[in-house]
Amino acid sequence: MNDIIKGVNRSEDSLVIGGVNLLSRLFVGTGKFSSHEIVPRVLEASGAQVVTMALRRVDWKNPQENILNYLPQNTILLPNTSGARTADEAVRIAHLAQAAGCGNWVKIEVVQDQRYLLPDNWETIRATEQLANEGFVVLPYMSPDLGAAKRLQDAGAAAIMPLGAPIGSNRGLQTKELIRILIEEISLPIIVDAGIGRPSEAAEAMEMGAAAVLVNTAIAIAADPVFMAQAFRLAVTAGRLGYLAGPGERRVTAEASSPLTGFLREG
Amino acid sequence: MFYEQTIRWQQRLPETSWTSYSGLDVERVLTRDALRPQDLAILLSPSAQPYLETMAKKAQALTIRHFGRTIGLFTPLYLANYCSNSCLYCSFHVGNEIVRCKLSVAQAIKEGEAIASTGLQHLLLLTGESRSQSDPAYMEQCVQALRPMFASLGLEVYPLSTEEYQRLYKVGIDSVTLFQETYDEITYAQVHPAGPKRNFHYRLEAPERACSAGISSVNIGALLGLSDWRQDAFYSALHADYLQKNYPGVEVALSVPRLRPYVGSFNSAAAPVTDAALVQIILAYRLFLPRAGLTLSTRESPQMRENLLPLGITRMSAGALTSVGGYSETGNVGSAQFEIADERSVPEVVQMIRTKGYLPAFCDWLNMRERDVVGQGRDRL
Numbered sequence: 001m002n003d004i005i006k007g008v009n010r011s012e013d014s015l016v017i018g019g020v021n022l023l024s025r026l027f028v029g030t031g032k033f034s035s036h037e038i039v040p041r042v043l044e045a046s047g048a049q050v051v052t053m054a055l056r057r058v059d060w061k062n063p064q065e066n067i068l069n070y071l072p073q074n075t076i077l078l079p080n081t082s083g084a085r086t087a088d089e090a091v092r093i094a095h096l097a098q099a100a101g102c103g104n105w106v107k108i109e110v111v112q113d114q115r116y117l118l119p120d121n122w123e124t125i126r127a128t129e130q131l132a133n134e135g136f137v138v139l140p141y142m143s144p145d146l147g148a149a150k151r152l153q154d155a156g157a158a159a160i161m162p163l164g165a166p167i168g169s170n171r172g173l174q175t176k177e178l179i180r181i182l183i184e185e186i187s188l189p190i191i192v193d194a195g196i197g198r199p200s201e202a203a204e205a206m207e208m209g210a211a212a213v214l215v216n217t218a219i220a221i222a223a224d225p226v227f228m229a230q231a232f233r234l235a236v237t238a239g240r241l242g243y244l245a246g247p248g249e250r251r252v253t254a255e256a257s258s259p260l261t262g263f264l265r266e267g
Numbered sequence: 268m269f270y271e272q273t274i275r276w277q278q279r280l281p282e283t284s285w286t287s288y289s290g291l292d293v294e295r296v297l298t299r300d301a302l303r304p305q306d307l308a309i310l311l312s313p314s315a316q317p318y319l320e321t322m323a324k325k326a327q328a329l330t331i332r333h334f335g336r337t338i339g340l341f342t343p344l345y346l347a348n349y350c351s352n353s354c355l356y357c358s359f360h361v362g363n364e365i366v367r368c369k370l371s372v373a374q375a376i377k378e379g380e381a382i383a384s385t386g387l388q389h390l391l392l393l394t395g396e397s398r399s400q401s402d403p404a405y406m407e408q409c410v411q412a413l414r415p416m417f418a419s420l421g422l423e424v425y426p427l428s429t430e431e432y433q434r435l436y437k438v439g440i441d442s443v444t445l446f447q448e449t450y451d452e453i454t455y456a457q458v459h460p461a462g463p464k465r466n467f468h469y470r471l472e473a474p475e476r477a478c479s480a481g482i483s484s485v486n487i488g489a490l491l492g493l494s495d496w497r498q499d500a501f502y503s504a505l506h507a508d509y510l511q512k513n514y515p516g517v518e519v520a521l522s523v524p525r526l527r528p529y530v531g532s533f534n535s536a537a538a539p540v541t542d543a544a545l546v547q548i549i550l551a552y553r554l555f556l557p558r559a560g561l562t563l564s565t566r567e568s569p570q571m572r573e574n575l576l577p578l579g580i581t582r583m584s585a586g587a588l589t590s591v592g593g594y595s596e597t598g599n600v601g602s603a604q605f606e607i608a609d610e611r612s613v614p615e616v617v618q619m620i621r622t623k624g625y626l627p628a629f630c631d632w633l634n635m636r637e638r639d640v641v642g643q644g645r646d647r648l
Contacts, residue, residue: 032335034624056418059630062386083633086518092635112516115558158417168333221331 009195013244015160015189015211017050018105020076020125021168024049025206026236027078027191029216031057034166034242036070038225051075052107052214054082055097062175066157068102070196078139087126094131106131107161108140113186117167121148123210125155132156142192149186161214164205169218176208182231183209199228199235207238269509270471273450273502280308285497289314297321302555303342306502310547310551311497319546326553330381333558335468341389345591346370346379346409349622350395352462353580356493356526356535358602361462368398368591372412379413381595385586385613388418388630391444407438414439419632421486425463426473432480441632442478442484445470446522450502452590454494454537474506478514483632485510486562488522491633493541497606500548511559520560520582521552525567542571545626546578553579563603565609569619572609576623577647583614595642603621 027050030039042267044232053073058079059065071077079097084090087110093105093126108131108183124140125148129137132138144162148159162179165171172195173179183190189211196202202213215232222228293315296306309315310322330344346371358365370378382390392409393450394401410420422435422441430444450468459465474485477564487506489499503521510519525540526563540548552561563580564573565587573581585643588594591601611619620627 004442033626034336035621035626050467056630056633058630059388061383061388065629083483089635093633095631096635114515114518115511115559146314160294170332183586217332217335229411 014078015238017189021051021179021214022076023047024233024236025212025240026051026191026233027212027214028155028219028232029053029073029214031198031216032065032220033225036065039067039070040072041226042229045077045226045233046219048229049074049076049231050078050105052078052080052216055079055093055100055102058082058100076105077102078105078107080141081109081127082111084108084110084127084219085112087123087130090123090127091130094127094136098136098220104135105137105139108138112139119143119163121145124148127153128157129155129179130150132145132158140189144175144182146178146185149182153186155189155245157188159191160186161191161193164192165197165200167194169195170197171195172197172219173204179205179210180208187191201243202232203235204249206236207242209243213235268474269506270389270468272505272509274305274503276502280501285312285506288314290314290317291316292424296554297325304501304505304508304555307309307551307555308501310554311500311547314549315551316543317551318409319543320323322550323546323578326550327577329553329557329577330561330581334501334560334581337628337631338576338580338625339560339621339628339631340387340389340585341419341582342385342387342584342587342613343391343423343589344380344382344413344594345393345589345601346374346406347394347397347401348591349397350462351397351399351402352464353460354448354462354464355458355460357623368601369394369405370409370592372408374592375409376412377595379416380511382586383416385612386629387477389632390417390419391421391423391442391584396462398425401429403434410435410438410440414634418630418634421484426470427476429476429480432477432482436481439455439634440482441634442486442518443482444486444522445473445477446488446490446524447471447503447506448490449494450489450499450506451494458493460646461583474510475513477604478510482517482518484560485558486520486522488508488524488562490524490526491545492535492537494535494537496537496544496548497539500551504552504573507552507556509557511556519556519559520562521556522550522562522564523549524564531567545571546575549575549580550580560589561613565607568608569611573619573623576620576625583616583620586611586613 024047026048028048029047030053079102081093083092090108090110108127110120111117112120119141121142128138128140137160143159149160165174191212192205192210193214197218205213219225219228292309297307348359419441421441423444455467474487488505507519560581562578562582564584590603617627
């Protein structure tokens with residue numbers, strides 16, 4: 001199994017974001033777990049290097065409750081701006097995260113809709129532009145829309161994070177066709193974020209050519225989050241291998257493995 | 268305005284309709300993901316009582332999916348108990364001979380420090396409903412003094428104007444809690460015989476004013492047991508739904524307070540809210556409003572709080588006092604608003620939450636007004 005993972009991680013298949021060569025294409029979140037103590041075990045099982053956390057939930061006053069104290073030191077922190085309703089608030093949160101020593105990566109989440117938690121692409125573009133200009137590595141969470149993705153690219157985003165389905169919905173790749181278009185048309189890495197509920201859906205996103213996936217709820221609320229993290233690690237690897245292997249065309253009708261007229265071309 | 272909606276629903280949903288639903292209606296609703304107001308009524312009806320276990324499983328799964336295995340913690344701080352109202356069910360009633368007092372800003376800071384030392388970072392500030400004793404300017408002073416100590420400051424006071432909510436938002440209030448007490452106008456008039464609180468409409472529209480003033484989170488509810496609980500639960504949830512739809516950027520939450528013993532002799536004519544009824548209300552709220560916060564206070568007993576926790580609750584108070592002063596040695600202690608039933612300390616509540624397999628969250632908000640709210644780097648454990 002390790003050989004397979006190494007195969008995918010071979011140097012010619014590197015994912016570089018913010019100048020960092022990432023070995024794992026599975027990003028994970030830290031929310032919704034029943035305890036902080038389980039998080040390091042989940043991270044180990046997932047193999048993830050990039051870990052997102054809501055800055056609003058980081059408890060700076062109680063070290064025992066501070067999620068950052070449960071993350072391995074070599075983790076790439078991806079603080080997110082959960083709670084921001086405008087670009088200005090997202091920028092403010094990014095500044096606070098940087099001032100707190102969380103590095104210069106930030107996942108922009110600007111949400112003005114608490115029922116579906118759908119991102120506001122317009123405010124997201126504004127925040128991305130400002131923070132990218134300031135030198136942040138900006139990964140914007142967005143509703144998959146080609147025009148908005150192009151503007152995010154122009155604004156200096158390091159990757160684009162379209163949603164597969166609303167956050168926490170576990171409904172899979174409901175926006176599959178729109179994500180496919182982004183993968184084809186946008187030169188930045190496309191990281192499918194939100195909605196992925198099962199390992200098979202992560203594999204599907206990777207087979208489509210997504211550069212990575214971000215999974216939180218599906219792991220956190222599983223009966224065994226550590227096992228589920230491992231399942232996602234394998235699914236992401238399998239999906240990436242499937243993409244690199246170049247799957248054959250899909251057909252409506254059967255195509256015999258041994259063609260009936262093959263003899264015409266023999267000898 | 269929400270009031271127009273309540274009128275329309277009163278015409279469509281007369282009191283007698285609660286018995287018009289069947290078990291089949293309930294089963295049909297339980298197969299759906301997105302519920303309509305009519306479905307909410309079915310889940311609150313007597314016919315839903317045999318289905319509580321099914322509803323509970325669904326409610327628990329929905330809550331974990333949307334909020335995780337996490338319970339937010341907060342505690343109330345009563346700043347003053349002067350009141351101009353005559354609510355028949357409340358100890359602060361203007362006619363009750365109780366010890367009245369109001370904390371100075373310095374005393375409020377002392378109380379805040381005592382609360383902050385327990386690790387709690389979400390604080391709910393309360394006053395009695397006396398504009399002359401606790402005016403918005405006094406609230407502003409307290410908010411400014413307490414702001415640096417907490418991640419989130421909420422306000423539970425008499426209904427304010429939009430401009431007053433804006434002022435308090437600017438100095439640091441994130442959330443507003445305001446209970447309509449009852450959505451039944453006749454009962455409302457009966458239990459509020461005098462004082463400014465008699466104005467049903469001004470109170471009903473206050474959460475909307477808070478939303479339009481920029482407040483990030485509003486928490487509403489009925490005082491269950493004042494009037495027919497099915498009606499009040501129905502309109503509370505409808506009110507929350509209205510706020511969610513019209514102010515999608517605001518986090519809307521519902522509380523489920525039941526009448527508690529207090530100083531006075533009011534006896535509600537309404538049927539008591541039994542434990543099963545409270546469970547039914549919580550489950551119906553969750554299934555109708557999957558993303559709404561559900562708040563449980565120390566009005567409920569320790570055992571009840573533990574049992575209700577996994578059914579859809581997202582926030583709990585801990586280590587709460589309902590008297591003015593008392594967290595610290597202010598030397599200024601006023602009478603309590605109601606008896607609390609769960610007197611456990613913060614560490615005891617935290618331990619209970621952990622035992623139930625949930626994460627107690629001390630912090631779930633970011634005070635973006637302060638630069639020093641976050642530490643520098645990680646503290647290794």
